[in-house]
Amino acid sequence: MDSSTPSSLFKDATNLKSIKQDLSVFVSIGGWTFSDNGTATQPVFGDIAADETSRQTFANNVVHFMKQYGFDGLDIDWEYPGAPDRGGKAEDTANYVLLLKTLRSTFDASGSKFGLTFTAPSSYWYLRWFDLPNMIKYADWINVMTYDLHGVWDASNPIGSIVQGHTNLTEIKLAMDLFWRVEIPPSQLALGFGFYGRSFTLADPSCNTPGCPFSGASSPGPCSTTGGMLAYYEIQAVLSQGSSGKKRAAITPTHDKEAAVNYFTFDGDQWVSYDDEVTFKQKVDWADSIGFGGALIWASDLDDEKYSAHTGLLARSIISTPTLQSMDKALSNPQAVIDDLSTFTGQKCFVYDGSCVNLNDNTAMANACGSDFTVVGWDDAGCGKKNCHCGKPVCCPRASAPKNCQWRGQNTGNPGASSDCSGQCLPGEINVNSIHSKWGGGFVNDGDTDKCGRGDKVFCCPDPDYAQANNGCSYAACGADCPSGTSSILTKYDNCWAQGQNYCCPDPVELVACHWVSGTSGHDCANAVCNATEVQIDRATYGDKSFACDWGRSKSACCTVQKAPPPPATCSTGLCTLWPGFCPDDDDDESANNWSKRDLDLTPAIYDTPSGLEKRGGSSKKPIRAGDLLFYLIFRAYPPIGRLYNAANSYQVLRRALWLRSGWCSGSSIQVEDVGAGKKPQNMTGLQSEHPYDKQIMSAFATAASTGILASGGIAPIAPIPAAFWRDVWNASNNALGARPPVGSSRGAQPDTPNDRITEALGSTRYPYPFLATDAEINGAKGRVMGLNSATDLDRVADLATNAVNLDTDEAADALLSSIRIWFSVFEYYRFGAVRMRFNIVFNQVDRQMSFVEQDTSITNLVSWWHLFNDDYMRHVESLAQRRVRMAINSALEPYIQARAAGRNLRTYDRVVTALREALQQDGHRIWGLVVYRCTYKSDADWDEFIRRLRWCTRRSLEFYQGLDLMDSLGLTVLEDRSRFDGATTSIIRDHFRQWAETAVEAEQGAGARARDSQRYRYCIQVDEEALDSVVHRAPAPWGEIRVNNVGYVNLISKEWEPYDPVEYEDEEEIVEEPPEEPIEGCTLHDVGWMKVLYDRVMVSKYNYLRNGMAWEYEYRRPPQLSLR
Structure with a gap:
């Protein structure tokens, strides 16, 4: 192509990926005419490769081009480096290696997983200037041109003017010996196949076998118009009597079995060699026996309209797909x-491709289709017999059948x-x-x-x-x-x-x-x-x-059908109004957790203040049963929203409110606004005082710790807390506890019972720091999710979906989508920095009070139970929430899919289905994996070994989870910059990662992509000298037979972490803060924003766990402890 080539051609090519999801499209630069004598472009590759600045500029431009048009990789087709008869220079050999090295390093640093290949000849004359062992270090594979072994150019070569097959297998085997000699593995080679034939004019028509003399090139083909070659479709036309309207005698090609090539003569003196399904198979069988990594074709557009050559090569039928133009x-x-x-x-x-199935056996039919697919028909496929109504089911995705x-x-x-x-x-x-x-x-x-x-x-x-x-x-x-x-x-x-x-x-x-x-x-x-x-x-x-x-x-x-983009979907229906009881009462933020009061008993609303009675936000108690044992959790009174900024110690409360945003469904669903000044700020209607750490979680803890059964249903590995503790100690006064420091701050309460100490840490009138002014809808949904229930009742969602289809109005569609979006609002809520911070502080405050209880009573294992329970409970919450939100989305989708299948033309169909599918596919990203920062540069050998081990462990984990296909979309992005990252602190890396993530989402995933919950853009890996040493020198090799005492770790950094900011309370004489710990990089908080994670689990297991918004909190272990999961 040249400057007249329209840029739309690039888009047309990469748009094919919209049809075949696993397709990769590479751009190939160079070629025979690009490097041939007498062309202006012949010296271009040599000039670029010879200069470091030019190499880097070229690499940068390639990355920009591939990102702009959606290409997945680059093939360099520099055909004659170093060859003096084609303008080559001796230094081309070494420079070519440098060019590939620059391309590889630039690709790896781009944030995208670009492939890199190069094309190599099969003749020794040109191949000898390729430094194959060093080139393959930076390339994914080599495309070998095992065609054009002969042509009219032989007339000027020692072999002379004799006809020979240009793809004969005998010489291909000899050519490949050149690669084996320098230890290039077959798995990194692609064998070339030609969809054309080299053709000659015979010097003597009576001599028409390989080795006979030719006088020159053949006559040009009617379409290819080039002497010396015939396209595959032209060869087929000759064989079928269809060329130029000439009437010919029947032609019987000769099959040279040893050389695996066909040839025939036509029009008296025209001779051509070519491949068909038989010779293709011979070559493929040989390549498979050697272990070749793949194949390449020159060129697909030379095939006939029946795709005969493709079908012959692949041994399966090929179905054409028209170019999807305009689908940017x-x-x-x-x-x-x-x-x-x-x-x-x-x-x-698809049609089931296994053995014939009994069509009367519904179970066998369903099993043939597999989960998530349903039977929509069947193909006899030659299976039908008198004694068996057999065939093969036609299967389609259940959600869109x-x-x-x-x-x-x-x-x-x-x-x-x-x-x-x-x-x-x-x-x-x-x-x-x-x-x-x-x-x-x-x-x-x-x-x-x-x-x-x-x-x-x-x-x-x-x-x-x-x-x-x-x-x-x-x-x-x-x-x-x-x-x-x-x-x-x-x-x-x-x-x-x-x-x-x-x-x-x-x-x-x-x-x-x-x-x-x-x-x-x-x-x-x-x-x-x-x-x-x-x-x-x-x-x-x-x-x-x-x-x-x-x-x-x-x-x-x-x-x-090219559908216009649907109008944006809206989510503005108030769920508190739509569903009475959905939102909790302000005096009890868990009253709607299961659409009822459940068994939470409210006691008289008595504030823990000298003034005595208050009307709202009173204390409450929850009965806990463990067999015959009955005891109570008594929760501390807390200020309702009307008194949140007016109660004692209200300076501790964050003066920001979390509102549910009304408007478009896409984008962030939570809007954070400053709360007005004063003790009674305006415009607070619809907000509630919200516990980030739900009281019901503490109830579940008491149940689990007293029974020994975890929330997930598992039996705890430690003994239950004895009944005597709950009956005799839990609510009993203890002078030693009463003498312990106030809870939360120096102005906090000093309760003297284990119950009051621990529940005070959740937040109270005297300790309001944990509370956040939160939209009642978010609070209601969050409470239900944390109570192991559905954010929105699935039956009610199904009713909304049916109603939306029946009415087909904007209002009905809005109500349906609002009921789905609230799920994601809960996930987003827990990603908000202020929520995460308060959740963490509450967790640690409870931990601290439980330590006091253990010290001042005879009980043990209370703290151990607290950690064990939280880990299990939060994982269970995550698992249930992810499963139920998908169920809710599918419940919303089903009536729309059924209506469309029934032929109904719904006005709201596109916007609703688009919004639901976007939610269902979550981030929809094509690249995953954590970014790795190299922060030590003492040994390149150690670093290479670390990357080797990390890749091996990632592959092994994916294989274990039956997800090995995900290796293809793994983006193992390594950021290396000695001047910037050598010895860098976690704070420096976090700042850089934030900047990188700002632009990387669209650069990697495509224009319009958003980070959403993707772990790739929320966490990164730092490898410093200590971590590198732990993996390479102190940890056993991961491929060893016995792997014990693994100490190899990396530092996992949270992008969203923010240090506690005392400026919020600078006008007060004291601030609320968690108990200080030993400083790490100057930070005395428990959560310092990074943790040590086992390197062999970080890319798969840990990556999976971190999907949930609160995952960091319950996965976190403060250094130097290791997070072992």
């Missing part, structure tokens, strides 16, 4: 595009043999994932399941987008333009031969790239079907005027 969102949100296609065209549907599908193609209504099939879907149907068969099947068909003699049957389902996209479309009169406000998308000539009829659709049109399809059998028009991503809108005998279909068959008019 393939770059901005690839997963959303794939999900869209999967929903509307059945791209994730099409309905009312049937096999078409048997009942053609056309003349011809009764066994002829012409599989065509009707207008408004799609051929789901291009599923076709010679037999067809059920549940419904238009004929029988007899095998087609010619043609195929196709599996057709109603296209849910057809009605909306085709709404208002119609044909104009013969020769007439489309009416104002409409545009022509297609022209039909059947009833208007001279001028045609325009098919007009309202602007903006949603049917694009429309065209007539006549199939692959000429005038027969057999199998004239639309592609899997297209919808058929009409059928006609002539259609596009080129010719009429024989046998009364029809061409298909096919279009791609």
Whole structure:
């Protein structure tokens, strides 16, 4: 390509990833004409590689280009470095290695997982200037051009002017010995295949076998127009008598089995060698026996319209997919595009490829499809027997399964043999994932399941987008333009031969790239079907005027549905009003935890103040039963929102409020605003005094510690706290406890019972620091989640979804989406820095009071139980919440999917389904993994060994969890900068990581991507000298047979951590703070914003745990302790 190449071509290429999710698209730079003599570009690679600045500039530009257009990697096709006959220089060899090294380091530092390959020749003459052992250090693999071994250029070579196969396997084996000699592993080589033949004019037509002389290049092909070569489609045309209209005698190619190549002569003196399915298989079998890593093709566009060469090489049928032009969102949100296609065209549907299944056995059918898939039909597939109603099920994703599908193609209504099939879907149907068969099947068909003699049957389902996209479309009169406000998308000539009829659709049109399809059998028009991503809108005998279909068959008019972006969804319905009882009372922030008072008894509202009685926010007690034992937790009184900034010690309370934002569903759902000045600030309606650490968690702790059964249902590994403690000590006065320091601050209370000491630490009138002014809706949902319930009742969500579909109004859709968004508001709430800080301080205050209780009573293991319980409880909360929110989203989706499948055209469909799917897929990121900062540079060898061990452990963990495919999307980004990071503190690394994460999300995941909950942009790994030494020198190798006493660790840093800020209370004589600990980098807080994590678990196990908003708090261990999970 040259400067005239449109940039849209790059987008068209990478947009293919929207169809095939696991596709990687590389850009290849260079080539034969780029490096050949007499070209202006010949010295370019040599000049770039020779200069360090030029190398770096080139690498930077490549990264920018790949990010801009969505490419996944780069292939360097510098064909003749060092070769004096092609402008090469001796220094090219070493410089090429430097160029690859610069590219690799720049790719790795870019935040993206870009691949890097280079192309190598198969001839010794040019290969000898490639320093393969050093080049492969920086490349993922080598593309070997095992084609063009011979051509007309042989005339000037010692071999002379004799015809030989240009892809013969004998010489390919000899060429590959050059790679084995320098120990290049076969797994890092891709074997080249040519989809063309090298052709010659024979000097003597009677001598036509390999070794016979040629006089020159062959005549140019009619389309390739280049002497000396014929494209695969031109070779096939010659063999089928179809070239240039010449009538030829039948041609029988010769198969040279030893050389694994075919050749034949035509037109008297023309000779060509080429490959077909037989010789392709010979080469593939040899490559597989050696262990080659893959294959490359030059070039796919040289194949015929039946994809014969591709089919022969891959030994499976190839289905064409039209270029999805104008779909730029393939770059901005690839997963959303794939999900869209999967929903509307059945791209994730498939025919079971295992053994035949008994179609009467519903269990066997379901097992064949697997979980999350359902049976929508079946293919006889030749399985049907008299003694068995057998076949293979057609499976589709359960959440988006099409309905009312049937096999078409048997009942053609056309003349011809009764066994002829012409599989065509009707207008408004799609051929789901291009599923076709010679037999067809059920549940419904238009004929029988007899095998087609010619043609195929196709599996057709109603296209849910057809009605909306085709709404208002119609044909104009013969020769007439489309009416104002409409545009022509297609022209039909059947009833208007001279001028045609325009098919007009309202602007903006949603049917694009429309065209007539006549199939692959000429005038027969057999199998004239639309592609899997297209919808058929009409059928006609002539259609596009080129010719009429024989046998009364029809061409298909096919279009791609290009839906306009849906209007943004809104979430502004007040759940407190929508569902009475959803929001708790301000005097009891847990009164709505399960939509009822449950068994929480309120005692008279007595404040712990000299003034005596107060009306609201009183103390409360909770009965705890453990077998025959009954005891009570008595919670301390606390100020309601009206007194939060007016009570004693109110200076401790953060003067900021967390509101649930009303408006668009996308983006942050919580809005933080400053609270006005004074003791009675204005505009507090709708806020409540909220416990970040819920009182009900303490109730669950007492239950678990007294029974020995954890919240998750497991039996605790330590003995329960004895009943005597709860009965005789828990609520009994203890002078020693009463003499302990006040709880929370010097102005706090000094309770003398274990109960009061511990519950005071949750927050009270005397200790209001933990409380936050929080929207009642957030408080209600958070309380239910922390109480192991659903944030929103699933039955009520299902009712809202049904109502939204029935009414199809903005208001009903808003109510539904608001009921879903509140889940994510809870997750976001716990990511808010002030919440995390208060949660942590409360946890540590309780820990401190329990230590006092252990010291001043005879009880033991109370603190151990506190840590054990919290770890189990928070994990259980996370597991339940993640499972239930997906259930809620699916409950909301189901009525919409069913309505669309039934043919209903809902006005709110797109905005609702888009919003729900966005929530369901969470971050939708294509790259995962923690960023690694190298903060020690004493030994490159040690560093390389560390990376080696980290990769090995990551792979092993993924293999254990059956997620090995995730290695392909792992972004092991290592940031190295000696001048900036050598010996850097965690604070320096955190500051840099915050800056990196600001731009990395879109750079890595595509335009419009957001960080959301992704651990990749919330945490990073720091490896300092001590950590490196622990992994490389003090820890056993991870691949050893016995792995005990692992001490290898890395430092895990939280981006969101903020140190406690005493400025909030600078006007007061004292501040609230947690008990000080030994300083770490000058910080005496318990949570210093980083922890030591076992290196062999950090990339998978720890990464998974950290998904939850509160995960840091219950995973945290203060250095020098190790977080072992």
